[in-house]
Amino acid sequence: MREKMNRNFSEWYNDIIEKAEILDIRYPVKGLYVWFPYGFKVRKYVLDVIRELLDKTGHQEALFPLLIPEHEFAKEAQHIKGFEDEVFWVTHGGREPLNVKLALRPTSETAIYPMFLVWVRSHADLPIKIYQIVNVFRYETKHTRPLIRLREITTFKEAHTVHESMESAEAQIEEAIQIYKNFFDELGVPYSVIRRPDWDKFPGAVYTMAFDTIFPDGRTLQIGTVHNLGQNFAKTFNIKFEDSEGNQQYAYQTCYGISDRVIAALLVTHGDDHGLCIPPKVAPIQCVIIPIWYKNKKDEVDREVVKLKEELKDLRVHVDDRDIRPGSKYFDWEIKGVPLRIELGPKDIEEGKVTVVRRDTMERTTISRENVKESVKRILASITDNLKARAWDEFKKKIYEATSLENARKIIKEGRGVVRLGWCGDEACGKIIEDEIDADFLGIVDEKKDGVCLGCGRTSRNMIQVGRSY
């Protein structure tokens, strides 16, 4: 079912994103795209999931400005070094040049932390756990790609926390990782949790944990990151609190984010040659009803459709009453990934049944007209479970363990997936591995396993993951 998608993934992706009405890619600026109403609904339901998870763990949603003055943006040396080549600058107000250049946020640490300076006074103010969901801008010079590499990241969920100790910050990192695991599990998107190497961590962080998923072409996509900032930013932004003994101390901070890429992963993970398959939880339409009008029985069918829709009203149901052939409707809703289709025609009415077709397996069955609601809910639940199980199965098949660099290089070159191997911990060995395999050093995976470093042959306690990334 996934042949074409696997054969030319890039083509499939661009095609489906437009045909399923997720994004209109025709906006006349490179790297900027338009959310269609249907795609925007998927985005909304996905955001509902993350909001709920954050809110119930004590995070509060806030909103900070888009523009950041140059003097704040430039405070943290590592941070600016990491971002300066990709910042859009606002230099004019009308025709007048501005005294202070304003950056369009590429991320919001430097917009938020000057305010933390003002907000944080005492240990009683801590911890602070806030988040915002905003757009951020990055001047990408490489090929941009819808939802994956954007100049305007339209959906950037960033959480920022402040703590009185490193232990508390570490605990926050654990919580954040768990929240993201729950989030991706809800969406049925498989992932590895990986500690990025020091040379590839977030600019200004002590360390970075990342969530990577794997696409059908074998390349990995980073879909979430969690950073422990230690006191790095607190020191440059002078964020101090008075502890219970009356001493002034620098605060400890973390931040963690997800972006549009989550939507890309969601669509790609469950898609196939027929189009998308959106998990019921985040599907804009969970169930589409297709009336089958036949030989002057249109009124009778329509009456029954109204009744059926009413019975299913606590689901997101849509009746497709367009004046086109049923077959044409089937194709449309399959592309858009509606998880369940119900066909209702004269024959069904006569037999006291409805015809249902589930999108994940394309299986067609008839179910009794009585207790339709329970049956439909049961099928939707089954679709949810099946999608997740299937996704993890395919994901695991793309993770290889390599005992030699040549072996690893071959697997990656053929686009089969990612490779795990031993690493002693030296940066020099990391570079050797990266060069020899001709792929990215993604980082240390969280499952421990003893082995041999493929860079130098010494024993290693860590397994790292290597692959080509987006």
Next chain:
RNA sequence: GGGGCCGUAGGGUAGUUUGGUCUAUCCUCGUGGCUUCGGGAGCCAUGGACCUGAGUUCAAAUCUCAGCGGCCCCA
């Protein structure tokens, strides 16, 4: 960072090598109508395009340069 290919209706294309009946092809699509409707309906009528700018020329979709945009490969 380096290199290559490309830009024609809403989408996909023919035409560009060799400038000239191109008044621009075909499929899809839009609109109006009639018949249809259990896997992309049929017929009739009708609508819609040469990326932008400059240049060469009697003449530019076609040649040159620049810009913008897209795709691919290598580091």
